[in-house]
Amino acid sequence: MKKLLTCTFFIFLSTFTFSQNDISQLVATLLGDTPIEEDLQELCDKIGGRVTGAPSNAQAVEWGLQKFKTAGVSARKEAFTMPVLWLEKSTTARVSGDINFSPSVVSKYQSPPKKYRGELIYVGMGTAEEFEKVGAKVKGNFVLVEQDLCFNIDGLFAEYTSAAIAEIQARKYGAQGIVYMASRPKGLLYRFIGMKTSENDMPQIVMAREDAKRCIRILENGQLNIELNIDAEVGGEFISNNVIAEIKGSEKPEEIIIIGAHLDSWALGTGANDNGANVAMMIDIARQMKKLKIQPKRTIRFALWNGEEQGYFGSWAYTKDNLKSMDNHLMAMSIDIGSGAITGFFTNGNQELVSVVDKLLQPVAGLGDFTNINAPIVGTDNFDFMLQGVGNLVGNHKPQLYGQNYHASSDTFDKVDLKQLKVNSAIVAAVVLGFANMDKKEITWKRQTRPEIQKMFESFDLEFTMRMFNVWETWLSGERGRK
Ligand SMILES: [Zn+2]
Numbered sequence: 001m002k003k004l005l006t007c008t009f010f011i012f013l014s015t016f017t018f019s020q021n022d023i024s025q026l027v028a029t030l031l032g033d034t035p036i037e038e039d040l041q042e043l044c045d046k047i048g049g050r051v052t053g054a055p056s057n058a059q060a061v062e063w064g065l066q067k068f069k070t071a072g073v074s075a076r077k078e079a080f081t082m083p084v085l086w087l088e089k090s091t092t093a094r095v096s097g098d099i100n101f102s103p104s105v106v107s108k109y110q111s112p113p114k115k116y117r118g119e120l121i122y123v124g125m126g127t128a129e130e131f132e133k134v135g136a137k138v139k140g141n142f143v144l145v146e147q148d149l150c151f152n153i154d155g156l157f158a159e160y161t162s163a164a165i166a167e168i169q170a171r172k173y174g175a176q177g178i179v180y181m182a183s184r185p186k187g188l189l190y191r192f193i194g195m196k197t198s199e200n201d202m203p204q205i206v207m208a209r210e211d212a213k214r215c216i217r218i219l220e221n222g223q224l225n226i227e228l229n230i231d232a233e234v235g236g237e238f239i240s241n242n243v244i245a246e247i248k249g250s251e252k253p254e255e256i257i258i259i260g261a262h263l264d265s266w267a268l269g270t271g272a273n274d275n276g277a278n279v280a281m282m283i284d285i286a287r288q289m290k291k292l293k294i295q296p297k298r299t300i301r302f303a304l305w306n307g308e309e310q311g312y313f314g315s316w317a318y319t320k321d322n323l324k325s326m327d328n329h330l331m332a333m334s335i336d337i338g339s340g341a342i343t344g345f346f347t348n349g350n351q352e353l354v355s356v357v358d359k360l361l362q363p364v365a366g367l368g369d370f371t372n373i374n375a376p377i378v379g380t381d382n383f384d385f386m387l388q389g390v391g392n393l394v395g396n397h398k399p400q401l402y403g404q405n406y407h408a409s410s411d412t413f414d415k416v417d418l419k420q421l422k423v424n425s426a427i428v429a430a431v432v433l434g435f436a437n438m439d440k441k442e443i444t445w446k447r448q449t450r451p452e453i454q455k456m457f458e459s460f461d462l463e464f465t466m467r468m469f470n471v472w473e474t475w476l477s478g479e480r481g482r483k
Pocket residue numbers: 262274275308336380
């Protein structure tokens with residue numbers, strides 16, 4: 001008995017040491033010289049911006065697939081259907097009345113291509129009270145909505161929220177369209193989605209901050225009209241592809257840890273911090289694992305999601321296609337907040353995961369200062385896993401240059417913190433491999449049931465946020481998420 005015990009203990013110890021060795025080897029390799037920088041530069045500079053449905057997006061899919069295959073990692077394309085095609089060709093505006101000039105503008109996603117004309121009506125930040133003051137003047141015209149300056153991710157969420165409040169009011173008062181003042185200075189333009197995402201039917205544009213401020217000053221005592229010309233390639237449903245790479249588990253191949261970053265981007269910039277940097281990270285982690293011949297106990301899937309910017313259509317499709325094996329998906333991780341230092345992970349309404357991730361971060365404790373936060377993130381590819389009740393994480397990062405360049409023409413390769421990206425890769429790799437090699441008894445979280453998910457949404461007061469991204473109704477109707 002004693003001998004058996006010693007023997008069992010020895011085996012346990014050696015397995016443990018073996019997996020810890022794997023983690024430290026992988027971390028060291030990722031921190032060393034790898035092609036992550038070259039990969040990212042190719043994706044950003046050579047392929048460039050890659051809106052789902054554009055030829056550059058299809059090129060990026062082939063590029064991602066080849067990167068995995070060249071590294072010897074098994075990978076495939078997985079097709080899914082996008083609801084509509086919308087590719088902006090150009091948006092121009094002309095302001096006339098008390099002054100005449102052509103402000104710089106860009107359309108929000110799915111603004112119908114057409115020529116428009118109306119009076120420009122200033123509605124402050126676009127709250128219910130401000131709309132009430134302006135009242136009937138809004139009907140059939142364009143409202144000009146002010147925005148606070150955005151510096152970081154909190155600023156982005158504040159902007160999504162205030163823009164959604166203004167959109168609700170604009171529709172209520174019968175506005176023809178919305179002109180949002182850009183939240184970033186110096187003429188910087190960027191693309192957002194509206195509250196109805198792919199079902200939007202209202203022209204909505206972002207106007208350069210300085211141009212919008214000029215209009216507001218004139219409107220204090222004056223009158224202005226706006227003419228808009230939105231030109232876009234539009235169409236119905238079309239096929240897009242995720243890229244799914246896989247390293248099979250040696251002991252529990254049917255159990256899956258999935259980690260992903262989205263390959264698509266808006267095309268004003270070249271999708272560098274959002275999210276080319278983390279696409280390059282996925283490829284580099286898989287490549288170095290393969291190179292080191294690391295065999296995880298569970299299967300690790302590396303996903304390059306597509307159609308994220310329009311409403312996480314690629315990851316949603318994945319959850320539908322893999323519905324039968326959702327119970328076997330133990331963890332779904334998303335990395336989508338740029339290249340600033342990872343400060344921990346959002347555990348998305350699963351308190352149990354906070355201490356689990358704390359423990360998994362221990363081998364890389366020297367690489368950062370980590371605090372995991374149990375808050376649900378709506379707005380990226382973890383979302384449909386959250387709706388399925390699957391344990392899911394989103395990497396949290398220091399703001400670095402993320403917020404101010406978000407979806408903007410300035411989101412280019414030069415904004416990526418390349419040194420930090422490598423450190424982030426090492427952190428993420430340690431957590432992924434930690435999940436894949438975890439002992440059964442350490443898996444203390446469970447897949448949430450539909451009532452548990454609903455209760456979690458209520459406790460975090462998530463309804464407005466989900467409505468803001470057009471995902472509340474589909475959750476309620478059962479079209480999206482766990483039945
Ligand atoms: Zn993103």
